[in-house]
Amino acid sequence: MKLIDDSTLVLGIETSCDETAVALVMGGSDVVSSVVSSQVDIHAEFGGVVPEIASRAHLEVLNPLIARAIVEAGVNEERIDAVAATVGPGLVGALLVGVSAAKSLALAWDVPFVGVNHLEAHLYAASLEDPSLEFPLVVLLVSGGHTMLVEMRGHGDYRLLGQTIDDAAGEAFDKVARFLDLGYPGGPAIDQAAMDGDPEAVRFPRAMMGEGLDFSFSGLKTAVVNHVRANPDTSSIDVAASFQAAVVEVLVTKARRAAEQAGATGIVLGGGVAANSLLREEILGACEADGIQGFLPSRANCTDNAAMIAATGWYRLRSDGPTPLDAGAVPNLKLAFRD
Ligand code: KG4
Ligand code: ZN
Numbered sequence: 001m002k003l004i005d006d007s008t009l010v011l012g013i014e015t016s017c018d019e020t021a022v023a024l025v026m027g028g029s030d031v032v033s034s035v036v037s038s039q040v041d042i043h044a045e046f047g048g049v050v051p052e053i054a055s056r057a058h059l060e061v062l063n064p065l066i067a068r069a070i071v072e073a074g075v076n077e078e079r080i081d082a083v084a085a086t087v088g089p090g091l092v093g094a095l096l097v098g099v100s101a102a103k104s105l106a107l108a109w110d111v112p113f114v115g116v117n118h119l120e121a122h123l124y125a126a127s128l129e130d131p132s133l134e135f136p137l138v139v140l141l142v143s144g145g146h147t148m149l150v151e152m153r154g155h156g157d158y159r160l161l162g163q164t165i166d167d168a169a170g171e172a173f174d175k176v177a178r179f180l181d182l183g184y185p186g187g188p189a190i191d192q193a194a195m196d197g198d199p200e201a202v203r204f205p206r207a208m209m210g211e212g213l214d215f216s217f218s219g220l221k222t223a224v225v226n227h228v229r230a231n232p233d234t235s236s237i238d239v240a241a242s243f244q245a246a247v248v249e250v251l252v253t254k255a256r257r258a259a260e261q262a263g264a265t266g267i268v269l270g271g272g273v274a275a276n277s278l279l280r281e282e283i284l285g286a287c288e289a290d291g292i293q294g295f296l297p298s299r300a301n302c303t304d305n306a307a308m309i310a311a312t313g314w315y316r317l318r319s320d321g322p323t324p325l326d327a328g329a330v331p332n333l334k335l336a337f338r339d
Contacts, residue, residue, distance in 0.1 A: 002081060004314065004317050004318040005027065006026070006027035007026060007027060008026065008027060008028075008081045008082065008314060008317075009024060009025075009026045009032070009075065009079055009080050009081050009082075010024070010025055010026075010028075010080075010081065010082045010083070010084050010114075010310040010311075010313045010314045010317070011023070011024050011066070011069070011070075011080050011082070011083045011084070011102075011105070011310060012024075012025060012083075012084045012085070012116070012306040012307065012308075012309035012310025012311070012313055013062070013066070013083070013084070013085040013086070013098040013101060013102050013306055013309065014085075014086050014098065014118075014121075014304055014305065014306040014308075014309045015058040015062065015085075015086065015090075015094050015095060015097045015098030016086045016088070016089070016090025016091065016094060016095055016098070016118050016304070017049060017054065017090055017091060017094060017144070017304060018038065018039040018040065018042075018043055018049045018054050018057075018094075018304075019036050019037070019038050019039065019303070019304040019305070020036070020037045020039070020057070020058045020061045020062055020065055020098075021034070021035065021036040021037070021065070021304060021305050021306035021309075022034075022035055022062070022065045022066050022068070022069040022306050023035070023069060023305065023306035023307040023309070023310045024069055024070070024073040024075070024080070024310065025128075025307055025310035025311050025314065027314065028131075028311050028314035028315055028318075029127065029128055029131040029311060031128065031307045031311075032073040032075070033069045033070075033072035033073035034069070034300075034305060034306060034307040035065055035068050035069050035072065035306075036300075036304075036305055036306070037061045037065055039053075039054060039057045040184070040185060042057055043184070044183075044184045047178055047184055048174070048184070049091070051091045051092075051093055051094065052093065054091055054093070054094045055091070055093035055094050055096070055097055058094055058097040058098065059097050062097060062098070062101055063101075066101070066105075069306075077109060078109075080109060080111060081111055081112075082106070082111050082112045082113070082114055082313065082314075082317055082322070083102045083103075083105045083106045083109070083111060083112075083113055083114070083313075084102065084113075084114045084115075084116050084309050084310050084312070084313025084314075084316075084317075085098045085099050085101070085102035085103075085113075085114075085115065085116065085309065086098055086099075086115075086116050086117075086118045086121065086309055087099055087115035087116065087117070087323075087327065087328070087329050087330055087333065088117065088118065088329055088330035088331055088332065088333030089117075089118055089119065089145065089330070089331060089332055089333045089334075090118060090329075090331060091331065092329055092331040095329035095330075095331065096328075096329050099115070099328070099329050103325050106325070107325070112317060112321070112322030112323075113322060113323055113325055114313040114316050114317045114322055114323050115316075115323040115327055116309050116312045116313050116316060117312070117333055117335060118304075118309075118333075119141065119146060119333075119334075119335045120158075120312050120335055121308040121309050121311070121312040122139075122141050122143065122270040122271050122308065123139050123141065123150060123152060123158070123268075123270055124308050124311050124312045124315070125270050125297045125301040125302065125305075125307075125308040125311075126139070126268040126269070126270060126295050126296075126297045126301075127311070128297070128301055128307055128308060128311050129295075129297050129298065129301060130295060133265075133266070133268065133293075133295060134265045134266075134293075135152060135153050135154050135157075135265070136151055136152065136153045136262055136263065136264050136265065137151070137152045137264055137265060137266055137267070137268050137295075138150070138151055138152075138161070138255060138258045138259045138262055138264040138266075138267050138268070139151075139152055139267075139268045139269075139270050140251060140255045140258075140267060140268070140269055140270070140274070140283070141270045141271045142168070142169045142170060142251065142269070142270070142271045142272070142273035142274055142279075143168065143169075143170050143270075143271030143272045143273060144168060144170035144171060144174065144272055145168050145170070145171070146163075146164075146168050146271065147163060147164040147168045147169045147170075147215050147217070147251075147273075148160060148161075148162065148163040148164070149161040149162040149163070149213050149254060149255060149258040150335070150337075151258070151262045151264065152268075155315050155319065156315070156316075156319055157338060158335060158336070158337050158338065159262075159337055159338055159339070160335075160337045161213045161258045161261070161262065162212060162213025162214045162215065162254060162258060163214060163215065164214070164215040164216065164217060165214055165215070165216050166216050166217060166218040167216075167217040167218045167221065168217070169215070169217060169247055169251065169273045170186075170187055170271070170272050170273045171217070172217040172218075172220060172221050172243075172247060173186045173187040173190050173244075173247070173273065173276075174186035174187065175221050176190065176221055176224050176240070176243050177189045177190050177240075179221075179224065179225055179228070180193075180224075180228070180236045180239060180240060181236070182236065182240060187272060187273055187275070187276065188275070190240045190243065190244055191244070191275075191276050191277050191278070193236065193237045193240040193241070194237065194240045194241035194243075194244045194245075194278065195241075195277070196237050196241075197235065197237035197238045197239070197240050197241030197242070198238045198241055198242070199241040199242055199244065199245035199278075200242070200245070201234070201235075201238035201239070201241065201242050202227055202234070202238065202239060202242040203242070204220055204223050204224065204227070204242055204243055204245075204246040205219060205220060205223055205246065206246055206249055206250050206253075207219050207220060207250065208250075209249075209250060209253060213254050213257060213258050213261075215250060215251075215254065217247065220243065220246055220247065224239060224243050227239065244276070244278055245278070247279075248276070248278045248279045248282050249282075251279060252279070252282045252283055252286050255267050255283065255286070256286050256290060259287075259290065259292055260290070264292065265292060265293055266287065266292045266293030266294060266295055267283060267286075267287055267292065267293075267294055267295070268295045268296075268297075269283060269295070269296050269297065269302065270297065270302065271302060272302060272303045272304070273302075274296065274297065274302040275299040275302045275303055280296050283296065284296065
């Protein structure tokens with residue numbers, strides 16, 4: 001196998017949930033092309049992702065998307081040194097579409113295949129934009145399926161500092177938005193509605209604020225439901241703003257606490273909820289007050305994309321070598337933590 005260096009060009013494929021994405025990244029951080037096809041409109045009428053429909057939609061768009069990423073990069077296929085794909089966590093049928101395509105391409109082009117953990121890729125999204133980020137870093141990873149605080153001490157060296165004991169932050173946004181009839185997907189809908197609402201209209205509970213670094217969001221969702229049932233005339237934009245303020249206050253307080261405990265040089269945001277306007281503003285303010293770096297990847301790099309898959313694939317290939325072609329998709333894949 002060729003040496004993995006700054007000129008190594010990795011094609012990344014992401015199909016774990018409802019975005020089909022393909023990217024070409026050189027040297028683990030230079031994004032040469034990155035294309036995303038969202039299935040949001042397809043799933044909107046069901047109010048959530050329908051796994052069967054997701055797999056079929058990935059199948060339909062993946063090949064044209066791969067062709068587009070290569071054309072946009074302006075390279076020949078022979079220039080591609082490796083093919084990376086998300087192997088988990090995610091929906092099994094959806095994952096298999098990307099994994100099978102990546103393996104076939106690796107075989108056809110006679111280059112290594114590398115399986116990527118989607119969560120690890122979210123951790124890497126920030127270093128895509130700023131490869132000079134200094135460890136140790138605290139990453140607040142907040143997506144539709146996960147909410148965790150991870151200490152990143154180096155490449156591949158992670159320690160779990162805290163996580164949700166029930167719902168993920170994104171899940172809470174999605175459920176509350178659905179309850180308030182604000183639209184789908186819920187996170188961006190609440191973000192938008194909250195801009196015109198009063199965040200102090202309702203004082204929703206901030207669960208586990210004083211305790212450690214774990215999170216709990218299911219009680220908050222119930223509190224929203226109970227409040228609206230008891231006060232049917234409350235404006236939904238005020239409820240959205242008050243709910244968002246509660247989630248963000250807990251996330252920021254715990255991220256700060258984690259950074260202090262870990263002696264981190266900065267806090268990095270990752271995952272779809274990291275696109276939230278209030279969270280971005282508050283994290284930056286907190287980091288400035290604490291004299292540490294606050295790093296916010298662009299919104300496109302926070303939500304699911306393939307540039308983060310190709311970048312992580314480059315690091316994994318360099319440290320572990322290729323993934324065997326008989327490795328499959330792992331729907332409940334975990335991130336490997338050190339003690
Ligand atoms: O990381 P991601 O794209 O997919 C997963 O791996 O889960 O995250 C999707 C989640 C959804 O729950 C979505 O509602 C939330 O991220 N999200 C947001 C915003 N944009 C996306 N939540 C709050 N504010 C946003 N602006
Ligand atoms: Zn994700």
